[in-house]
Amino acid sequence: MSQALPAEIFKAYDIRGIVNKSLTADVVRRIGQALGTLALEQGQTAIAVGRDGRLSGPELAGALMDGIMAAGCDAIDVGCVPTPLTYFAAYELGCNSCVSVTGSHNPPDYNGLKMVIAGTTLALDAIQDLKRRIEAGQVRSGQGSQRSADVVGAYIARIVADVKLARPLKIVMDCGNGVAGAVAPELFARLGCQVLPLYCEVDGNFPNHHPDPSKPENLKDVIKALQETDAELGIAFDGDGDRLGVVTKDGEIIYPDRQLMLFAADVLSRVPGGTIIYDVKCTRLLAPWIKQHGGVPLMWNTGHALVKAKLKETGAPLAGEMSGHTFFKERWYGFDDGLYTGARLLEILSRSADANAPLKNLPNSPSTPELNIKMAEGEPFALIDKLKAAGKFDGAEQIVTIDGVRVEYKDGFGLARPSNTTPVVVLRFEADDAAALARIQAAFRQALNAVWPGIQLPF
Known part of the structure; x- marks a missing residue:
């Protein structure tokens, strides 16, 4: 036993931790050997490895590739690229397997x-199985090779x-000093923008603001630039x-569940009757909108990996999450890609003389952003x-429990x-008007206090 x-x-x-504390080069090397073993067992011979712009990226990507090669699997280094480019590499290079070394939107000391x-x-279970496999020493030994590949041009x-715009x-365009800055400005210029x-210079210290566009405070600079x-x-x-x-010209943030309405209408014009998947955090205005445009709405669990699995299972042409992950299977590969999603957005908006009109005309209702109750592990x-x-919700029409409790x-x-x-x-709340929003929040306040006395609520 190791x-x-x-x-x-x-x-x-995914796997995520604090660099040099829970996530060390040695741990990553061991994970790499298990991933190499897994790939070989499934008839694959190589894994593409990309990394974001974090300072710890080169060391950890190196350790990962050492581990992959130690299993007798080949490693293909695709360099410092956005996560969707690492996914793209798996298709473009024909290796079907890839790992992105990324801390996503976590603080700089994470990866x-x-x-x-x-x-x-x-x-889920596949990640826990990976852990068990490493601890049981169930990994192959061999000597794989390493090569580099540049997939940015492709x-x-x-x-x-x-x-086409x-x-x-x-x-x-605000890249928040994240790795999108290495590719997005050129891509959008080539599209005709x-x-x-x-902040398009890649800097793993994130000196200007945190690279997480789901938080309104991180979009202040975009709003200011649009004004000026x-x-x-x-x-x-x-x-x-x-x-x-x-963000629209007048500073309104168009949250991803409303972006999804625009994408759904566009995709359904070419894929009539298609299933559109969205997660439990999304607006309740989505389902009627999807039906109105000739599609089939399907609410599903939150989590990019879980949405991808459902996309594969259903053959849906499009899926989206409130967090900002959007998955196009129509004309694309079905993985979440912020750059491609941005391109598809501009394609739709460029058809209007006023690019903001299609966004401003989307249905909307009073809602809260994501609220968090911090608790112990x-x-x-x-x-x-x-x-x-035991939760009591009087007057509820339906209680959905596929992922948490949605009333x-x-x-x-x-x-x-x-x-x-x-x-x-x-937590998230939405209603037809402010009074209904307050009533629903009060019902949740009562139910949460009843099952967990003394809980500190953010609303």
Whole structure:
């Protein structure tokens, strides 16, 4: 038996930890050997490895590739690229397997691994199995080789061939010093945009603001640039480029569940009757919108890996999450890609003389952003189990428990779900008007206090 690994780095959809504490080069090398073994067992001979712009990236990617080769599997280094380019490399290079060394939108001292083996994103049990395999020493030994490949040119060419803007657009682009800055400005210029870049220099210290466009405070600079220039629209990417933020000329943030409405209408015009998948955090205005445009709405669990699995199972042409991960299977590969999503957005908006009009005309209703209850490790799941068993919600039309507790009323909904990445309970509320929103929040306040006395609520 080899020594135990830190359990806390093996998350639901990826591996993530603090560099040189829970996530060391040695741990990553051992994971690499297990991934190489897994790939070989599934008839694959090579794994593409990319990394985001974090300072620890080169060392950890090197350790990962050492591990992959120690299993007798080949490693293909695709360099410092956005996570979607690492996914793209698996298709472009024909190896079907890839690992992105990324801390996503976590603080600078974090890093992690997003893993795809033989075309399947590792998640949940598969990640726990990987841990057990390493600790039991069930790995192969051999001597693989390493080579480098540059897929950036092929990626840009593929998108430029696919996406056509009806007219040039002038946009503000905030890459938050994340790795999207290495590719996005060139891509959007090639699509015919005039790009006003903000923080597009890749810097793993993230000196300007945190690269997470799901938080409104991280979009302040985009809003300011839109006020001060003649740019029509603002877009922003997260740290590893797989999520997109969108801001209108007048400073309104268009959250991803509303972006998904625009994409759904567009995709369904070419794929009538298609299934559109969205996660439990999304607006309740989505389902009627999808039906109205001739599609089939399907609510599913939160988590990029879980959504990808459902996409594969259903053959859906499109899926999206409230967090900003959007998955196009129509015309694309079905992985989450903030850069490609941005390109598809501009393709739709460029057809209007006023690029903001299609966004401003989307249905909307009063809602809260994601609210978090911070708890101790393990407590969020215990709380949600209690809420499922004993929560009282008078007047509810439906209670959905596929991922947490989502309570649907005739005039709104409330959601409480345990995060799979950090020890918090995620809450979200939406309603037809402010009074209904307050009533639904009061019902949740009462139910949460009843099952977990003394809980500190953020609303």
